[in-house]
Amino acid sequence: MMSLTFAQFWLALIVAAVWVAVVWRRKPSAFPYPNIRLFGKGIKDWRQNLARALRWLGIISLLVAIARPQLVRWEEVRTEGIDIVITLDISGSMTATDFLPNRMEAAKRVIRNFVELLKQKRGGDRLGLVVFAAESYTQCPLTDDYEFFLEALNQVQNAREGIVEDGTAIGDGLTVALRRLQNSPAKSKVVILLSDGMNNAGQVQPRDAARIAAAMGVRVYTIGIGTTTGTVSWQDPLTGRTQVGRVAGFDEPLLREIAQRTDGAYFYAADRSTLESILRYILQLETTPLVVRKEQKRTELAIWFVAFALACLLVEALLVHSLWRRVP
Template sequence: MEFANKEYFLLLLLLIPYVIWYLMYRKKTEPTVRLSDTHAYRFAARSWKVTLMPIQLLLRLAIFVLLVLILARPQTHNSWKNKSVEGIDIMMAMDVSGSMLAEDLKPNRIEAAKQVAAEFIAGRPNDNIGLTIFAGEAFTQCPMTTDHASVLNLLRGVRTDLATRGLIEDGTAIGMGLANAVSRLKDSKAKSKVVILLTDGSNNRGDLSPMTSAEIAKSLGIRVYTIGVGTNKVAPYPMPVAGGVQYVNIPVEIDSKTLSEIAAATDGGFYRATNNRELQNIYREIDKLEKSKLNVTQFSKRYEAYQPFALAACLLLLLELLLRLTIFRKLP
């Protein structure tokens, strides 16, 4: 918390003469009873009202301090600020074609990929991370950002039914997915620019071949790490039928040759994940990438925070008035 008008704190100096005045002159204003001889009262105990009477002074001092704090305008400390952190720029390109529903990974390929990707994102808080999804076509699900809460939220919303709903063409456009991710990195100033491309098939759609996209990535200094996800032969795939789901075995057609060539051309790496643990280990290995300086601009709103002080001042004022008119009431 910070104060916009700190000069009002000088008013607190007025407390000193007030306390001195109260201690020196308060007895002159207190009512007294004249007696010819007070010898009989020399051992009389002080009443609890007399003992507690200084509480009025403390309440008035507290009220004055709270009023000064309100005048000083307390505010939450929220503003634009720039800072340098260690990080790299990463675009994650994820296959969302219908075959990603195969259940050779648990619960299925797409959910396993999302879970491991979420853990990867959470473990790299200083990186600029974005998300591209592709099937027969590709588009950016989330541009690069350090706001990882937004990335994770959009990642959770990734589904494989985009093609069945007619939103994009089904298939596997690896070249288009890679090109989309590369386009988001082309203006990056980071020393390390990386694409992590995950797919379970071979390129069969799109206007760009995977190797053409790889050459573009290479020319821009972008390393591509490719991951082929799925078992080596066949995988169980849920087929909807009347009244339920029937599982059929579909062949696994991962173009390992093309994926390894993409990785080799860009000084990246090619990995195969046939189960959940292997997929986790792959992301851990990629997590060891070098880091570079990254300038981050953070923004948050500024809020006035006088309300708690004003409420406390009102309550103390009411308490002081109540005590003065009841327990500490003085008769003329």
């Protein structure tokens, strides 16, 4: 919605009144444009009419500029969204093939779809990405640049590729995610933690991390991925042969307790479609904190009226003092 307003309308009226009082009644001391007919019949020459028109246009434009015309647009501005940190398990068991092509790649594809859905339906929310195995680190800080987030997600590699030591440090992963949210101004702060293993590494116990999250007001949604019949394959560094084995499964009671302590929710994803439905459901749960307010965007137009006025007065002066000479 747009409208035109004048910030200094009364000032323009005062200037106009002063100008009328001082200049209006003053008689010209010369005939401005030589034409013999003016002495006989008092007929106004076309050049005189054109010059006066230019002068009036210039004066009126200056008065409008003094009134400070502004084009006002009302825009909706999203001032508060949700800060979401996705915490992804990248331990060796995430290469299990009960999800195709494996658990980690399936999880990354579902997260991509989640980001696209977030971009289409919401916008204004910030996303971050933390990955963990035996160690944990921030793959992507909180950002509203979803393309940057997706690029960081594409670069995530499994622990078996030698990026970090293999293992499952759920407590450390959650703690790093909480650090990303520590200085967040958002009223709603969320961690989505995806894991398929038992906590067997790290310096922070998962229950202690959950207590910290509860104290910070961060809701943690935990998702257990995979089945107990999943298999995992890896390259033996000594023999170079591909080894195949079964995975032990994840600690469902622990994930459920973390979610309950933080007023979040626990979900079990036995396949990719279920995982995708879970993330969509979480997005539906986190809808209320987004605040939209209307804000005025003002564009000053006075400079255009000043430029037009100067152009009119300059043309009038050039015509009068060069092409059309005055009679003294």
